[in-house]
Amino acid sequence: MHYTRDNMAGLLRGHDINPTHQRIEIAHALFSRQEHLSADQVMAIVNTRHSETSKATVYNTLKLFLEKGLVREVIVDPSKVFFDPNTTPHHHIYEVDSGKLSDIDAEHVHISGLPPLPDNMVTEGIDLIVRVRRKA
């Protein structure tokens, strides 16, 4: 599947998001790469040719995408949030030295023995992060 700017509009509409030029560019940055990007990285990508999207819009848009379930947030680095175009259930490997973040398919991973939650609580998600580093 190719993620062109043209089919970004449909993707956005499908998530109840009015497709504007800026939103299409930001979605395209994430989905064409299929990578975990920080707001700063999105900002840089979207403004490579010439400056056309403000910082406020990048942050607002990423938050909107998040609310609408178009992207997911990954919190592994204390200094910045990553946005993940992959919203299927999956886990992460984080290379602490390089900051490289990659996906682990949740398909074959099983987590058992978690204690029951109090009745008035629901699970919103389970984040599993394997922190790795280069062998000495």
Added chain:
Amino acid sequence: MHYTRDNMAGLLRGHDINPTHQRIEIAHALFSRQEHLSADQVMAIVNTRHSETSKATVYNTLKLFLEKGLVREVIVDPSKVFFDPNTTPHHHIYEVDSGKLSDIDAEHVHISGLPPLPDNMVTEGIDLIVRVRRKA
């Protein structure tokens, strides 16, 4: 087991940390409460009576504790890092609304099916975070 200021000194020495007044106060804040605290919270606790420990020292000391393995870092909130006096292997439940963070004993939790790591990599730790919220 009681965590008094007096036995903090021994605890610090056992981790190769020179016990100074500030370090004892900061360790005492964490260990007497057995709670997950942010740097800001530590700062507030340590300076309740009268200001006696600077921001720089709080941050430096928490980083030192981390390096020496006295405390652990928990990254669940994009806006701040929590420091955890519990260094035994365990997982976390995070209430997204309230920000409340609590422990899950790792004893009965089993994680299987993780893919093998490349040969030149070692696992530094596995963080499992159950994000929960109040039922609607």
Added chain:
DNA sequence: TCCGGAAATTAGACAAAGTCCAGATTGCTG
């Protein structure tokens, strides 16, 4: 006890990520 150096602490300047707001622009629809 006094001295000198090493270790620790400090205030405050600085940096980076993220938020907020009031005004400008855009894109309808009548």
Added chain:
DNA sequence: CAGCAATCTGGACTTTGTCTAATTTCCGGA
């Protein structure tokens, strides 16, 4: 074209955390 809502914008602001140069504390030897 006018009116109106939605969107976007620059830039001020906040918060978390880092850095540095100067000061203070600690300790061992003379």
